[in-house]
Amino acid sequence: MQTLFPSHGHDAKKPSPGFDGESSDNWQRIKEALRQMLPEADFQQSIEPLKSRVVSDSEIVLTFPDMSSYQKVLNSYMDQLDYCKATLGLPVLLRFEIEGAGSTEVDADPLDLDFTALNETPQAPAGYPEPDGAFPSDQREASNIVARALTLQSQLNAEYTFQTFVNGPSNQFAHASCLAVADAPGQTYNPLFLYGGTGLGKTHLLHAVGNKVLKTKSNAVITYITSERFMNELIYCLRFNKMWDFRRKYRNCDVLLVDDIQFISGKERTQEEFFHTFNALYEAKKQIVVTSDIFPQDIPDIEDRLRNRFQWGLIADIQPPDIEHRVAILMNKAEKQGMILQSAVAEYIATHAKGNIRVLEGALRRVIAFAALQGRPINVQLASEILQDVLVDKNSDSNISIEAIQKIVAEHFKIKVSDLKSKKRQRALSFPRQIAMFLARVRTQSSFPEIGTFFGGKDHTTVMHAVKKIEKDRKKDLELKAQLEAIERKLDVIS
Template sequence: MDELWEGVLPQLRERLGTQNFETWIKPIRAKSPAADELALEVPNKFFRDWLAEHFLASIQELLAQVAQRTVKVSLSVNQHLPPGAAAPKRVERESIKPQRVSNLIPKYNFENFVVGASNQFAHAASLAVANQPGDHYNPLFIYGGVGLGKTHLINAIGHRIVERGPGLKVFYLSSEAFMNELIASLRRDKMDEFRTRFRNSDVLILDDIQFIGGKERTQEEFFHTFNSLYESHKQIILTSDQFPKEIPDLEDRLRNRFEWGLIADIQPPDVETRVAILQKKAEIVAVPLPHDVAIFLASNIDSNVRELEGSLTRLGAFASLTKTPITVELAKEVLQNTLKGNQREVTVESIQKTICDYFNLKLGDLKAKRRTKNIALPRQLAMYLCRKYTSTSFPSIGNKFGGRDHSTVIHATKTIEKKIKADPQMSATIEKLEKNLSVRK
């Protein structure tokens, strides 16, 4: 049996990487107390627990492949073994090569993420996953509009996991990049390498998962990757601009799996949170931002965080290059094409008013429980336009229409989409409504 262990070591080195092999495999002493059993002795309890959680499954799998039979593996502590790199203080960042982490964005961390009512739940869920990956909320699915902080949060999770467990393999990429790597692997006939890379990760973070909708081969491959990671208790983190049930052309088996764990949404930040975001950003980029200017910007730019921060960057650059103090008047001049006062804001409330005016209804009609045709269709149109022109989530839209369930909003949206394809008159009606909303010229 000792020969079996020696025979599997090269494969373990290849699968786990040199750093993990030297840290976690090389210090092990193997013994054979009985046939078809391998006893692995390790230096301490920390080593044993880490090995069991992160590498035991790979050891058992490779032993079975080499032996052509199931091999029972036991772990025990032998304090007389040299500790090697197994003690916690030995496994610090300086001993771990950066290639264990794939593409995490350095600037995004929990320390510079501004928490407000709009993102509090998603932030709390992200912290929980970062502190105990694979334990409770798996997968973690974060959804919300563009530029609201989804990418920031998932990168913060990745960085925190690496800080707490430097030997873990954390992969972060967009779902488009995942598809491109899949295509490249197919062309080069290296699908085994592709599967090994992703299915042996400890944490897989995929941004914009809605991109795989309609892409059958990518969905097929990700389905098996998801299953492999989930069954091994590895953490899966996904983001989307849509609720899982809303993602078009997504296979039901994936849609269902996305709902196995925890779903958290991010809403547009309120004005107080926007002020805090601006102040934090100004501190990071060293822009002297007066409080009255921060309030002015936060009150007039409310589409998303990305635009808010971009506006501060432009304002700061202009002030620096022209040696001009930052004032409200300067902000109005520099950001005149961005500020809300120059364009009509589309909100759930403005859509409801437009629908009521067009169909000669009262707001109470849209919120009432009645399902008569003269009210049901306008209500569905309103919900459809809310999803199209605002970043408000399904549950929040439902709340603004008399406390309806998110599934009602999903049904309304899909109903209108079908009517648009089948009925030219419906398309004409929506075009008129969009003109009234000032979103179509």
């Protein structure tokens, strides 16, 4: 496992200045291991000329004859150095300097690789034998060693698979897209962009792709990361001059899975680095899968070149599940916990637990916990008692007014509320007006004539036409879907 964020301070062990020692036994052991890994000509040219100087028991300075030899080792043999240190069990820090550079010290400080994260004995990265075996005579997949080391302790959740995902009409397209990508990574739908509201299963599908690829190709490099951690690692590597390691990690994987990409909004340096990472992987025909709560066009403060790349491949949305789908999800979750849930109880919870899947899971856990603590059977009566103060149907008891909806819609489209009430027919105004009428009908259950009075006295037939049009178009217009979801999330905040 690659330790990008040490728990102790970066400069915990500083060298003792001015201390010269004999040639280190540790360095001799590393050299012997390198000799067995590299072609003899390469070893004699690049490794043998290096001079070593002991600074402390845990630190060695290597001196290069010139800058070109330093660059050669830095670019070609750092993976092998890291591997030898790990397999020999040598927790030493290698510092580099150039001969004739005076007191100037080149501190490469390579990232330590801990291959014992999952096992008592070190395991070799793909392409190399176990430590007690003979090293290969050539360099196999040298550029991927660091990235492959990461898979020894996978960041994937083993429980998130396609088998445990409850497929339904609301997520069928996204499920099929992810399955196609997992079967042929980098060949179809690259990149794959999944978007939908919170708690609808995007992360589950993301992990399912990685798990399926690993199942069919065990030595594949699967890198799962949240956009927040991508940004934090970038900051760390910029601070400690480890960008070479950062790029090796993210540009040498077979599948890159990025969760919640919308959080790079406004982060210019992170966007730039992700842009170059995207390009490197795309050109190498490596699979990229990205999730977001927002449609690409609606992610604010993001570079157009990156926004365009998100739309190069396939965009698949996940909608909130309908009543039958929610019942199926509840039955599946209950079965996993060893419970047999009556269909009537599942239907009661599914009917009253509006919203995302996490709301459903929370309601189910609450019912199961109370039943176990009180020793009562799980039935509709128990569910209604326990959940009466928890599950509230927003539509039946909503605090949202039509005026509030008009304000949110106007802000979203950067127009005035008075424009929504006017008789102007320009599309820039009529389209937001129709959306506001549709949301007023859905979120407040007001009658068509009542809604019409709030829009400058519009006739009820005008409101009916607007509601039907938006209802019909949102099923096939991805951009309209995204607009509605973005506005509804804002309405949920104030409700």
